[in-house]
Amino acid sequence: MEGRKMRIEVLVAYPPTDKCRAVLEMAREAAASDPRLRLDIYESGSPPLIKPTAGWLKPPPNADHAKFKKIPSIYVNGCPLTCGEVPSREELMRLIEEQLKQEWQE
Protein backbone atom coordinates (compact mmCIF):
# COMPACT_ATOMS: atom_id res chain seq x y z
CA MET A 1 0.00 0.00 0.00
CA GLU A 2 2.69 2.43 -0.96
CA GLY A 3 1.53 6.04 -0.79
CA ARG A 4 -1.19 5.44 1.76
CA LYS A 5 -0.78 7.21 5.05
CA MET A 6 -2.61 6.80 8.28
CA ARG A 7 -3.89 10.22 9.27
CA ILE A 8 -3.47 11.86 12.65
CA GLU A 9 -6.01 14.68 12.86
CA VAL A 10 -5.65 17.25 15.61
CA LEU A 11 -8.15 19.98 16.51
CA VAL A 12 -6.73 22.82 18.56
CA ALA A 13 -7.69 26.37 19.41
CA TYR A 14 -6.59 29.38 17.44
CA PRO A 15 -4.50 31.17 18.59
CA PRO A 16 -3.09 28.10 20.32
CA THR A 17 -2.95 27.97 24.10
CA ASP A 18 -0.08 26.43 26.06
CA LYS A 19 -2.09 23.20 26.18
CA CYS A 20 -2.58 23.34 22.41
CA ARG A 21 1.14 23.74 21.91
CA ALA A 22 1.77 20.71 24.10
CA VAL A 23 -0.74 18.66 22.10
CA LEU A 24 0.78 19.80 18.79
CA GLU A 25 4.29 19.01 19.93
CA MET A 26 3.25 15.49 20.89
CA ALA A 27 1.34 14.99 17.64
CA ARG A 28 4.27 16.22 15.55
CA GLU A 29 6.62 13.94 17.45
CA ALA A 30 4.27 11.00 16.90
CA ALA A 31 3.89 11.73 13.19
CA ALA A 32 7.65 11.98 12.77
CA SER A 33 8.16 8.65 14.47
CA ASP A 34 6.64 6.55 11.72
CA PRO A 35 6.60 7.15 7.96
CA ARG A 36 3.13 5.64 7.72
CA LEU A 37 1.67 8.61 9.62
CA ARG A 38 0.54 11.96 8.28
CA LEU A 39 -0.43 14.88 10.51
CA ASP A 40 -3.35 17.20 9.71
CA ILE A 41 -3.96 20.14 12.03
CA TYR A 42 -7.33 21.89 12.25
CA GLU A 43 -7.97 25.16 14.01
CA SER A 44 -11.26 25.37 15.88
CA GLY A 45 -13.87 27.34 13.96
CA SER A 46 -11.82 27.54 10.81
CA PRO A 47 -12.77 25.54 7.70
CA PRO A 48 -10.27 22.72 7.17
CA LEU A 49 -8.04 23.30 4.16
CA ILE A 50 -8.11 19.58 3.45
CA LYS A 51 -10.92 17.05 3.61
CA PRO A 52 -11.21 15.52 7.09
CA THR A 53 -11.87 11.81 7.51
CA ALA A 54 -15.45 10.64 7.81
CA GLY A 55 -14.80 9.71 11.43
CA TRP A 56 -13.62 13.19 12.30
CA LEU A 57 -16.79 14.75 10.90
CA LYS A 58 -19.04 12.76 13.23
CA PRO A 59 -20.04 14.11 16.67
CA PRO A 60 -17.48 13.12 19.30
CA PRO A 61 -18.06 10.13 21.58
CA ASN A 62 -20.87 10.56 24.12
CA ALA A 63 -22.35 13.51 22.25
CA ASP A 64 -25.64 13.56 20.38
CA HIS A 65 -25.38 17.16 19.33
CA ALA A 66 -24.08 17.96 15.88
CA LYS A 67 -22.69 21.33 16.94
CA PHE A 68 -20.54 19.84 19.67
CA LYS A 69 -16.77 19.82 19.28
CA LYS A 70 -14.18 19.08 21.89
CA ILE A 71 -10.92 20.98 22.05
CA PRO A 72 -8.45 19.40 21.79
CA SER A 73 -9.39 16.35 19.76
CA ILE A 74 -6.96 13.83 18.35
CA TYR A 75 -8.16 11.28 15.84
CA VAL A 76 -6.09 8.54 14.26
CA ASN A 77 -7.42 6.79 11.20
CA GLY A 78 -10.78 8.53 11.79
CA CYS A 79 -11.07 7.10 15.31
CA PRO A 80 -11.12 9.42 18.34
CA LEU A 81 -8.08 8.86 20.55
CA THR A 82 -8.69 11.67 22.96
CA CYS A 83 -11.29 14.43 23.15
CA GLY A 84 -11.24 17.39 25.51
CA GLU A 85 -8.13 16.29 27.37
CA VAL A 86 -4.41 16.56 26.90
CA PRO A 87 -3.13 12.98 26.78
CA SER A 88 0.21 11.98 28.18
CA ARG A 89 2.94 11.39 25.61
CA GLU A 90 3.04 7.68 26.53
CA GLU A 91 -0.72 7.31 26.22
CA LEU A 92 -0.79 9.01 22.83
CA MET A 93 2.02 6.86 21.46
CA ARG A 94 0.39 3.71 22.80
CA LEU A 95 -2.95 4.55 21.20
CA ILE A 96 -1.30 5.33 17.89
CA GLU A 97 0.65 2.07 18.04
CA GLU A 98 -2.62 0.21 18.55
CA GLN A 99 -4.14 1.87 15.52
CA LEU A 100 -1.07 1.18 13.41
CA LYS A 101 -1.41 -2.51 14.16
CA GLN A 102 -4.88 -2.53 12.67
CA GLU A 103 -5.92 -2.26 9.08
CA TRP A 104 -6.63 1.38 8.22
CA GLN A 105 -9.12 2.99 5.98
CA GLU A 106 -8.59 5.41 3.13
Next chain:
Amino acid sequence: MAADIRLILFDSQDPVFHLSTLEAIWRQVDRAAAPETLLIRRLIPCVLIGGMQRARETVDLEYCRRQGMPVLRRPSQGGAVFLDRGCLVYSLVLSAGEVPEANPNDLFDRFRLSVVEVLQGYGISARPRHPNDIEAGGRKMAGLTLTQWYSVYSLSGTLLVKLDGPTLDRALGAKVSASLTSVEKELGREVDQKALAHDLARGLSRNFSRRYRLGDLLPEEKETARYLVAAKYGNDDWNRIEA
Protein backbone atom coordinates in the same frame (compact mmCIF):
# COMPACT_ATOMS: atom_id res chain seq x y z
CA MET B 1 -20.73 23.48 47.83
CA ALA B 2 -19.42 24.89 44.55
CA ALA B 3 -18.70 28.60 44.33
CA ASP B 4 -21.30 31.00 42.98
CA ILE B 5 -21.51 31.51 39.25
CA ARG B 6 -20.63 35.01 38.12
CA LEU B 7 -23.40 36.70 36.11
CA ILE B 8 -22.26 39.29 33.58
CA LEU B 9 -24.76 41.34 31.59
CA PHE B 10 -23.76 43.34 28.52
CA ASP B 11 -25.99 45.49 26.33
CA SER B 12 -25.49 46.61 22.74
CA GLN B 13 -22.19 44.78 22.55
CA ASP B 14 -19.96 44.97 19.52
CA PRO B 15 -19.87 41.45 18.00
CA VAL B 16 -16.07 41.40 17.78
CA PHE B 17 -15.87 42.07 21.50
CA HIS B 18 -18.74 39.63 22.12
CA LEU B 19 -16.86 36.72 20.54
CA SER B 20 -13.54 37.75 22.07
CA THR B 21 -15.04 38.09 25.54
CA LEU B 22 -16.53 34.62 25.53
CA GLU B 23 -13.30 32.99 24.40
CA ALA B 24 -11.33 35.06 26.91
CA ILE B 25 -13.56 33.65 29.65
CA TRP B 26 -12.98 30.09 28.35
CA ARG B 27 -9.25 30.59 28.42
CA GLN B 28 -9.19 32.07 31.91
CA VAL B 29 -11.65 29.58 33.43
CA ASP B 30 -9.56 26.75 31.96
CA ARG B 31 -6.55 28.17 33.81
CA ALA B 32 -8.64 28.47 36.99
CA ALA B 33 -7.93 32.20 36.75
CA ALA B 34 -11.59 33.25 36.49
CA PRO B 35 -14.85 32.04 38.01
CA GLU B 36 -17.47 30.04 36.19
CA THR B 37 -19.67 32.49 34.38
CA LEU B 38 -23.09 33.11 32.94
CA LEU B 39 -22.76 35.76 30.27
CA ILE B 40 -25.97 37.30 28.90
CA ARG B 41 -25.82 40.03 26.29
CA ARG B 42 -27.49 41.81 23.43
CA LEU B 43 -25.54 42.77 20.35
CA ILE B 44 -25.72 45.51 17.79
CA PRO B 45 -27.11 44.19 14.47
CA CYS B 46 -24.64 41.74 12.93
CA VAL B 47 -24.34 38.40 11.17
CA LEU B 48 -22.25 35.57 12.58
CA ILE B 49 -21.49 32.78 10.15
CA GLY B 50 -20.70 29.24 11.27
CA GLY B 51 -17.09 28.23 11.57
CA MET B 52 -17.23 26.01 8.48
CA GLN B 53 -19.26 28.33 6.24
CA ARG B 54 -18.38 30.59 3.33
CA ALA B 55 -19.94 34.00 3.91
CA ARG B 56 -20.75 34.76 0.28
CA GLU B 57 -22.79 31.57 0.02
CA THR B 58 -24.98 32.33 3.01
CA VAL B 59 -25.03 36.10 3.56
CA ASP B 60 -25.99 39.09 1.40
CA LEU B 61 -22.64 40.77 1.90
CA GLU B 62 -23.54 43.80 -0.19
CA TYR B 63 -26.66 44.48 1.87
CA CYS B 64 -24.75 44.05 5.13
CA ARG B 65 -22.03 46.39 3.88
CA ARG B 66 -24.59 49.06 2.95
CA GLN B 67 -26.20 48.76 6.37
CA GLY B 68 -22.86 48.92 8.15
CA MET B 69 -23.63 45.52 9.61
CA PRO B 70 -20.57 43.50 10.68
CA VAL B 71 -20.26 39.94 9.33
CA LEU B 72 -17.97 37.76 11.41
CA ARG B 73 -16.98 34.14 11.79
CA ARG B 74 -17.83 32.48 15.08
CA PRO B 75 -15.87 29.48 16.38
CA SER B 76 -18.84 27.13 16.62
CA GLN B 77 -20.37 25.22 13.75
CA GLY B 78 -23.85 25.64 12.32
CA GLY B 79 -25.55 28.13 10.04
CA ALA B 80 -25.34 31.91 9.76
CA VAL B 81 -27.36 33.85 12.32
CA PHE B 82 -28.56 37.43 12.34
CA LEU B 83 -28.38 39.00 15.79
CA ASP B 84 -29.60 42.35 17.03
CA ARG B 85 -30.96 43.93 20.19
CA GLY B 86 -34.08 41.79 19.88
CA CYS B 87 -32.06 38.67 20.63
CA LEU B 88 -30.67 37.55 23.98
CA VAL B 89 -27.40 35.66 23.72
CA TYR B 90 -26.49 33.62 26.78
CA SER B 91 -23.47 31.47 27.57
CA LEU B 92 -22.87 29.32 30.61
CA VAL B 93 -19.18 28.58 31.09
CA LEU B 94 -18.59 25.74 33.53
CA SER B 95 -15.46 24.12 34.83
CA ALA B 96 -15.52 20.37 34.21
CA GLY B 97 -14.19 19.90 37.74
CA GLU B 98 -17.39 21.42 39.15
CA VAL B 99 -19.63 19.09 37.16
CA PRO B 100 -17.83 15.77 37.68
CA GLU B 101 -20.86 13.83 36.52
CA ALA B 102 -20.63 15.82 33.32
CA ASN B 103 -22.01 13.92 30.41
CA PRO B 104 -22.19 16.45 27.57
CA ASN B 105 -25.67 15.32 26.59
CA ASP B 106 -26.96 15.72 30.13
CA LEU B 107 -25.44 19.19 30.42
CA PHE B 108 -26.92 20.21 27.11
CA ASP B 109 -30.37 18.86 27.99
CA ARG B 110 -30.29 20.60 31.38
CA PHE B 111 -29.26 23.85 29.73
CA ARG B 112 -32.04 23.64 27.16
CA LEU B 113 -34.62 22.58 29.74
CA SER B 114 -33.76 25.66 31.82
CA VAL B 115 -34.65 27.94 28.91
CA VAL B 116 -37.77 25.95 28.02
CA GLU B 117 -39.04 26.20 31.60
CA VAL B 118 -38.49 29.96 31.70
CA LEU B 119 -40.42 30.36 28.45
CA GLN B 120 -43.20 28.12 29.70
CA GLY B 121 -43.32 30.30 32.81
CA TYR B 122 -44.12 33.21 30.50
CA GLY B 123 -47.02 31.18 29.09
CA ILE B 124 -45.29 30.11 25.88
CA SER B 125 -45.74 26.53 24.69
CA ALA B 126 -42.00 26.11 24.19
CA ARG B 127 -40.43 22.70 23.79
CA PRO B 128 -37.07 21.19 22.76
CA ARG B 129 -36.57 20.36 19.10
CA HIS B 130 -33.91 17.86 18.11
CA PRO B 131 -31.04 18.31 17.87
CA ASN B 132 -30.16 21.86 19.00
CA ASP B 133 -33.24 24.08 19.09
CA ILE B 134 -36.24 25.25 21.09
CA GLU B 135 -39.48 25.77 19.24
CA ALA B 136 -42.91 27.20 19.89
CA GLY B 137 -45.86 26.49 17.64
CA GLY B 138 -43.59 24.62 15.24
CA ARG B 139 -41.26 27.59 14.73
CA LYS B 140 -37.72 27.97 16.03
CA MET B 141 -37.31 30.42 18.90
CA ALA B 142 -33.86 29.52 20.19
CA GLY B 143 -30.76 27.66 19.07
CA LEU B 144 -28.13 26.18 21.35
CA THR B 145 -24.61 24.86 21.11
CA LEU B 146 -22.02 23.16 23.31
CA THR B 147 -18.26 23.46 23.21
CA GLN B 148 -15.71 21.68 25.35
CA TRP B 149 -12.56 23.73 25.68
CA TYR B 150 -10.07 21.62 27.59
CA SER B 151 -11.45 21.66 31.15
CA VAL B 152 -14.33 24.00 30.28
CA TYR B 153 -17.84 23.34 29.08
CA SER B 154 -19.42 26.28 27.29
CA LEU B 155 -23.15 26.11 26.66
CA SER B 156 -24.46 28.93 24.51
CA GLY B 157 -27.79 29.90 23.08
CA THR B 158 -29.67 32.65 21.33
CA LEU B 159 -33.26 33.53 22.20
CA LEU B 160 -35.39 35.57 19.84
CA VAL B 161 -37.32 38.09 21.92
CA LYS B 162 -38.26 40.59 19.21
CA LEU B 163 -37.88 39.42 15.61
CA ASP B 164 -36.94 41.85 12.85
CA GLY B 165 -37.88 39.48 10.03
CA PRO B 166 -37.33 41.80 7.05
CA THR B 167 -33.80 42.74 8.09
CA LEU B 168 -32.97 39.14 8.96
CA ASP B 169 -34.18 37.92 5.56
CA ARG B 170 -32.28 40.64 3.70
CA ALA B 171 -29.07 40.00 5.63
CA LEU B 172 -29.18 36.26 5.08
CA GLY B 173 -30.48 36.60 1.53
CA ALA B 174 -33.28 34.12 2.12
CA LYS B 175 -36.77 33.89 3.58
CA VAL B 176 -35.65 32.50 6.90
CA SER B 177 -37.90 34.47 9.24
CA ALA B 178 -41.03 32.54 8.25
CA SER B 179 -39.62 29.53 10.10
CA LEU B 180 -38.89 31.55 13.24
CA THR B 181 -40.89 32.98 16.09
CA SER B 182 -40.11 35.19 19.05
CA VAL B 183 -41.12 35.65 22.66
CA GLU B 184 -43.02 38.84 21.87
CA LYS B 185 -44.74 37.30 18.85
CA GLU B 186 -45.94 34.36 20.92
CA LEU B 187 -47.12 36.59 23.76
CA GLY B 188 -48.53 39.40 21.62
CA ARG B 189 -46.91 42.03 23.80
CA GLU B 190 -43.57 43.68 24.54
CA VAL B 191 -41.25 42.01 27.02
CA ASP B 192 -38.74 43.56 29.40
CA GLN B 193 -35.54 41.95 28.15
CA LYS B 194 -33.55 42.73 31.27
CA ALA B 195 -36.17 40.99 33.41
CA LEU B 196 -36.11 38.06 30.99
CA ALA B 197 -32.31 37.90 31.25
CA HIS B 198 -32.60 37.64 35.04
CA ASP B 199 -35.31 34.99 34.69
CA LEU B 200 -32.93 33.00 32.48
CA ALA B 201 -30.23 33.34 35.12
CA ARG B 202 -32.63 32.12 37.80
CA GLY B 203 -33.75 29.17 35.64
CA LEU B 204 -30.18 28.11 34.92
CA SER B 205 -29.25 28.57 38.56
CA ARG B 206 -32.09 26.29 39.61
CA ASN B 207 -31.36 23.53 37.11
CA PHE B 208 -27.61 23.53 37.71
CA SER B 209 -28.10 23.83 41.51
CA ARG B 210 -25.78 26.81 41.64
CA ARG B 211 -26.27 30.30 43.01
CA TYR B 212 -25.20 33.29 40.97
CA ARG B 213 -24.10 36.83 41.70
CA LEU B 214 -23.55 39.83 39.49
CA GLY B 215 -19.94 40.43 38.48
CA ASP B 216 -17.67 41.86 35.84
CA LEU B 217 -14.75 40.76 33.70
CA LEU B 218 -11.40 40.51 35.46
CA PRO B 219 -8.51 42.63 34.16
CA GLU B 220 -6.83 39.47 32.79
CA GLU B 221 -9.99 38.57 30.87
CA LYS B 222 -10.20 42.06 29.39
CA GLU B 223 -6.58 41.79 28.35
CA THR B 224 -7.16 38.37 26.78
CA ALA B 225 -10.25 39.71 25.01
CA ARG B 226 -8.24 42.60 23.56
CA TYR B 227 -5.61 40.11 22.39
CA LEU B 228 -8.30 38.01 20.69
CA VAL B 229 -9.80 41.07 19.01
CA ALA B 230 -6.42 41.76 17.41
CA ALA B 231 -5.33 38.17 16.76
CA LYS B 232 -8.61 36.58 15.79
CA TYR B 233 -12.13 37.95 15.74
CA GLY B 234 -11.27 41.43 14.50
CA ASN B 235 -8.79 40.04 12.03
CA ASP B 236 -9.58 39.53 8.33
CA ASP B 237 -7.31 36.47 8.23
CA TRP B 238 -9.62 34.74 10.69
CA ASN B 239 -12.94 35.96 9.35
CA ARG B 240 -12.15 35.44 5.63
CA ILE B 241 -15.54 36.95 4.81
CA GLU B 242 -14.62 37.73 1.21
CA ALA B 243 -13.11 34.28 0.55
